[in-house]
Amino acid sequence: xxxxxxxxxxxxxxxxxxxxxxxxxxxERFVNYFGYTVLGGSYTPxxxxxxxxxxxxxxxxxxxRQSREELRRRGT
Numbered sequence: 584x585x586x587x588x589x590x591x592x593x594x595x596x597x598x599x600x601x602x603x604x605x606x607x608x609x610x611e612r613f614v615n616y617f618g619y620t621v622l623g624g625s626y627t628p629x630x631x632x633x634x635x636x637x638x639x640x641x642x643x644x645x646x647x648r649q650s651r652e653e654l655r656r657r658g659t
Contacts, residue, residue, distance in 0.1 A: 587649070594645040601638035604631045 608628040611621045615628070 587652075590645050590649065594642045597638045597642050597645075601635040601642070604635040604638070608632050608635070 607621065608631040611631070612628040614621055
């Protein structure tokens with residue numbers, strides 16, 4: 584597997600994982616209003632949003648790197 588394909592797969596996995604964390608954080612916040620918890624209180628919804636943002640930061644970095652490499656290949 585080439586490095587381009589591996590980085591593309593990694594960025595997709597991180598992208599979907601970050602949106603899964605976003606959905607869990609929203610669900611956790613919603614059920615907290617009723618006095619329940621989804622995660623047993625191990626992480627707060629805000630902390631999960633931080634993790635999601637960190638993952639998206641890595642996705643942006645990977646995409647910018649791929650764009651830079653493509654521009655170098657074109658000679659621009």
